[in-house]
Amino acid sequence: MSTPPDLRISQEAADAAEVDVLVVGTRPGTSEEDSDDAVETVSAAPPVLVGSDGLDAAFGGELAALLALAGAAGAAEEVVKLPTRGAITAPLLLAVGLGPDPDARAADGTAGAPDLAEQVRRASGAAARALGKTATRVGSTLGALDLTAAVEGTVLGSYAFTDYRSAADDPVRTVTFFGAAGGSGGAGERENATLADAAMTARAVCAARDLINTPPNDLYPAEFARRARDMGETVGLEVEVLDESALAEGGYGGILGVGGGSSRPPRLVRLRHTHPDATRTVALVGKGITFDTGGISIKPAANMDHMTSDMSGAACVVATVCLAAEQNLPVNVTATVPMAENMPSGTAYRPGDVLTMYGGKTVEVLNTDAEGRLILGDAIVRACEDSPDYLVETSTLTGAQVVALGSRTAGIMGSDEFRDRVTAAAVGAGEGGWAMPLPEELRGDLDSRIADIANVTGHRFGGMLVAGLFLREFVADGVPWAHIDIAGPAFNTGGPHGYTPKGGTGLPVRTLAAVLADIAGKG
The missing domain is CATH 3.40.630.10 (Zn peptidases)
Structure with missing residues (x-):
């Protein structure tokens, strides 16, 4: 199989991290009604950033609008890439949709709607697949929403069965999760243990995949x-x-x-x-x-x-x-x-x-x-x-x-x-x-x-x-x-x-x- 990514937790600010691409989560915004005396229209709102507190400030408060211009709507597993042009250290921002708020979907009776953990898991997997072979240093803010799900989704989404490829390009990738505790101290030790346990589970899934494939x-x-x-x-x-x-x-x-x-x-x-x-x-x-x-x-x-x-x-x-x-x-x-x-x-x-x-x-x-x-x-x-x-x-x-x-x-x-x-x-x-x-x-x-x-x-x-x-x-x-x-x-x-x-x-x-x-x- 492909080499699983090296996983880390950092307390560093995501906008200053030395990574090739930064992954952030989005949800659909609320549409607004525009009306005048002649016509009434409904305009789609920009997506809402989730789990990325402070990142919008680096873009002068315009990040959601820029993502909307690039086609982002926050739909589940939607992937939109945006050049940062120096607004943050990472040269590329990858916005991945989580879909509608699961609490809101549960309230309106939507059957089978994924919970937050599964949304994060799927979004992390979609982001990992979208990165392909282009980035070796990846940052993600999705761990701030659910670290276990973000780790599992990242490892499982990065999986590829390459044993029978004559020329398999398998970059060694490092994924750093921002917004989770990490480091030393009680909270940091718990978060690091969570990361290790989630990675272990995901690798077991990959081991089964290898046998099946x-x-x-x-x-x-x-x-x-x-x-x-x-x-x-x-x-x-x-x-x-x-x-x-x-x-x-x-x-x-x-x-x-x-x-x-x-x-x-x-x-x-x-x-x-x-x-x-x-x-x-x-x-x-x-x-x-x-x-x-x-x-x-x-x-x-x-x-x-x-x-x-x-x-x-x-x-x-x-x-x-x-x-x-x-x-x-x-x-x-x-x-x-x-x-x-x-x-x-x-x-x-x-x-x-x-x-x-x-x-x-x-x-x-x-x-x-x-x-x-x-x-x-x-x-x-x-x-x-x-x-x-x-x-x-x-x-x-x-x-x-x-x-x-x-x-x-x-x-x-x-x-x-x-x-x-x-x-x-x-x-x-x-x-x-x-x-x-x-x-x-x-x-x-x-x-x-x-x-x-x-x-x-x-x-x-x-x-x-x-x-x-x-x-x-x-x-x-x-x-x-x-x-x-x-x-x-x-x-x-x-x-x-x-x-x-x-x-x-x-x-x-x-x-x-x-x-x-x-x-x-x-x-």
Whole structure:
């Protein structure tokens, strides 16, 4: 990936800072009515500067008007560049729109309006993307609004996957945040700790993005397992890797069945973070299909290349447990990560096969393209053997998620109370998500003619919910659990936006991290 920027906090005045470009935030101004005896018009007001107290004075009180002349209106993620002509030390000012005041939007009933933190995160990301390769010393006043969000947005917006570029220009960039405390003393130490923690979280997201963006010829199960081991051991995790022989000996029929068609055999990776003060244990499970052709039930050729992202859940779980270790979070976390490649061949599993899963439950395979739930079933049973207090699983599981909720909103299912807790964490982290039901009347549609359960129903209705019901069959009784379906949000096939690039997004690392922090603090 690209080198993450070097981040600092400064108490220096932003207008006198030795930087190449200074980033400031704007909001829409209030339109004014102009009237005379003949005609009445509405003129657009200049944008309002936010979090940049005193900067306007350097421009003789005309900064907002100058930005308006350059086309700035304060709209969300709008970027306008303005030469400063010596008014401040930085030769270039970059104004990025935050959008309308979130309190005002909440008051008028606007649904889904981002809160201040997410506005700052998106604006910081948009500014980082707009800078491209032109500036190596950047200043930002957005940290005065929300330092954590500004740091996360800056690091995530600066991300680029350059490993396969023959000539990647990757400038070393320094970003200095003005208007936050910083320096020595209690307040400064807190702000510096906030910066370090936010940067750590953002780098974990970038690590997940790197794994997701790595092409499947270079990230097959054994290589994915090797990289997960290296990442885990680097931060002091206990790591266990089961190869195909160990999987066969252990009876992992779901993982072996799905991975049987590939010349590159499956793996199961376990990574464990422990803390002496922990009072709770959390199991994380993530789907690691390194490429999904659909198997014998082969997918259409169009957009099959997107299936390089079918291991996004696994990538995010690996990155999250490593982040928990880096942060020395006082909660025990064990990640159980099944990895397989779903390929058609003479050794591939077939529609009509019956697989005996880890733990003994049998599954009739009606569609080999519903493979993720099979490897997850094995992993969930294994994870529950550790008697966790909570279990969170995430996966690019169903196209039905995209149909129901679109490409940016994850569907969250599970036991009601914990599902809602995870949903609140997702919304609070800025990644978003929507709590979904598990209707009991759909469970009967998974009844099998010959086995304990079938892997799909005979119809297309409620596909996301049916997949959640299938996974529920493998969760141990009494374990609060949540399933996060990220089929759409995990991989951005459109243009970049905010702090989200094309390709792997790293969602839901920040949600998982927020859940772990919540459990560590509240139990």
